[in-house]
Amino acid sequence: MAKQSMRQRLEHPEQRRSDYLQLLLNTRREDGQRRCLTDDEIIAQCLLFYFAGYDTTSNALAWTARLLAFHPHQQERLQAEIDGKLTSKEDRITFDMVNSMPYLDNVLSESLRLYPNPQLSRCCTKSYHLPGTDIILPQNCMVYVSPYGVQRDPGLYPNPDAFDPDRFLPEVKANRHACAWLPFGQGPRNCIGMRFAPLQAKLALVAILRRYSFVPGARSGGAVPEIDAAPGLLKEKGGTWLKVVRRG
Numbered sequence: 001m002a003k004q005s006m007r008q009r010l011e012h013p014e015q016r017r018s019d020y021l022q023l024l025l026n027t028r029r030e031d032g033q034r035r036c037l038t039d040d041e042i043i044a045q046c047l048l049f050y051f052a053g054y055d056t057t058s059n060a061l062a063w064t065a066r067l068l069a070f071h072p073h074q075q076e077r078l079q080a081e082i083d084g085k086l087t088s089k090e091d092r093i094t095f096d097m098v099n100s101m102p103y104l105d106n107v108l109s110e111s112l113r114l115y116p117n118p119q120l121s122r123c124c125t126k127s128y129h130l131p132g133t134d135i136i137l138p139q140n141c142m143v144y145v146s147p148y149g150v151q152r153d154p155g156l157y158p159n160p161d162a163f164d165p166d167r168f169l170p171e172v173k174a175n176r177h178a179c180a181w182l183p184f185g186q187g188p189r190n191c192i193g194m195r196f197a198p199l200q201a202k203l204a205l206v207a208i209l210r211r212y213s214f215v216p217g218a219r220s221g222g223a224v225p226e227i228d229a230a231p232g233l234l235k236e237k238g239g240t241w242l243k244v245v246r247r248g
């Protein structure tokens, strides 16, 4: 698909658009650039966008739905917030509306705290002395950070395995270090979708929860899920299975 779109854009410059593919294509056109992207690199970036952008958000939604199914009080509180904004069946969900639901934001943040991407990785470009320690990271050394470990640390989150969206109330959050919550990574190479993804996930949750509720079903397992040991995103073993019931 990427190859076909690239060819089409190059053969028909009038079809030029201001989108992601065009930005990638522009790197090979401008003169005097230090580094241009090859065709393979452009294709790799397009592919990365699919992996980075779709499975991550749908996985976050699956975990959130599961948490809500096993925590009906929190689900009802969230539905009350949604009902307060969408008062009639015809009301449309808007950008501003989704962004004015603090409990929704806290639910998603708490879900991403409990079930984040398992690993962040960096490679040392030069030797680095870790301040306050006698540890020297040599050049080319890989460093792995576990958001799961950080985010389940009882020193940062008391009773860390409990689902409690109120941990993200502004006054509670203000007492935590900025790196205590790492689902989108940190620093200059953090996730570029970290504002878009929550918006998309919230939109889906509002659209579903205004009409339906999640409940555990026969295949849902217990409140504490079994984690799939396969590498990659943190997923539930055998997939997440829930029932969806229409609200009265």
Ligand code: HEM
Binding pocket: 048, 049, 052, 053, 054, 056, 057, 060, 117, 120, 121, 182, 183, 184, 185, 186, 187, 188, 189, 190, 191, 192, 193, 194, 196, 197, 198
């Ligand atoms: C809930 C959904 C998502 C989660 C949990 C997530 C998580 C992450 C994490 C942990 C990283 C690595 C950050 C680091 O090493 O510091 C990352 C990188 C990245 N994400 Fe996301 N992501 C999500 C959605 C998205 C979406 C929707 C897009 C695209 C529209 C996206 C595009 C990217 C890209 C391109 C990178 C690589 C950035 C770089 O290397 O400079 N992600 N994401």
